[in-house]
Amino acid sequence: MLPDSPSAQTQGRPALILASSSRYRRELLERLRIPFSTAVPAIDETPRAGETPEATALRLAGEKARAVAAALPAGAARTLVIGSDQVATFDGRQIGKPGTHERALEQLQSMRGREVLFHSALSLLDTSTGQTDSVDVVTKVRFRDLPDAALDAYLRAEEPYDCAGSAKSEGLGIALLEAIESDDPTALIGLPLIALTRMLLAAGYPLLEAQS
Template identity: 80%
Template sequence: MPDSSKRPPRLILASSSRYRRELLERLRVPFDVIVPAIDETPRAGETPEMTALRLAEVKARAVAAGLAGDERTLVIGSDQVATYDGHQIGKPGSHEKALTQLQGMRGREVLFHSAICLFDSRSADAQTVDVVTRVRFRDLPDAALDAYLRAETPYDCAGSAKAEGLGIALLDAIESDDPTALIGLPLIALTRMLLAACYPLLGAR
């Protein structure tokens, strides 16, 4: 019988986002996906950073709470909140709302708070961090914004723009310590957490 103590912990991504799933696949590690059932409404008085950090941890803990057995599992929760001039920006969900978002952000700097949590089901240890990306949008006319939205339909993205795709044409500058954070899952922060949790990335223990 194989020695279970030598197997790496099970890895679970607590997310419904296909973008986060595609990012995690870059690490070439096996993982499962479980969608957490939580209320993602911001709380009164919360800063964008507080909202993102809380929801990232709540997602991870919610999935961990539903696991059966005593197998050590590392659960990844993540949440992204965009903000400018004190306004929080969520996923638009429609063309009209996306256009309104882009109109409000043009010519402005927008902060994207990409929070991540790695929750250890055995120790109940939760590593959390908020990775901030500063994005400056170009001052483009309505016709250009409308054309972009019809070409890429980014209605499931906070901020209504896919920086990894055609949405880069809307941006004047991006400042971040982690280029994957803006897409939705900060991989530099995550790999740091996985190594701290003794997960064998690249064969390391």
């Protein structure tokens, strides 16, 4: 639960923690060239009965941030905790991470030629105030109508079994897609950086100042 390495305040910047075990989110946050640490939030990610995909994503993003913040030592310096969660849905059904080749193939077969909505929720918790800024960024993805052999070949090449929707748009998975519609191009990968940088700047985090 505690961060993997301290992200101490530097030159007036609050510490920054990414509440996630996802390597994809970590790689995206590294693009901002700012110091941060990561911590794995211990929460139950099961959707609740009757919960909409947007509500599930927003709730889990907030719970991840709060779980990590609650584990910080008493009296810790001001820290900004980033929580994020993604839920894919079509035909009113939520689509989770497949986990296996067989489930991934079933996902891709059911989605070919169809439009899928990806809800990428983001929460930024400020431990100095307890306030959380949250947003749900929706990405519309239309899959190509490809034969089983092509879908199977893709899965064996990239093994995207830890990705909701069973395709990595930042890799070979882009060949499975006809169109992507989103206000934030990194949202589909798992961490909406346009929304995140807006939140960080609003929280007074000096993203664009010279760093020593």
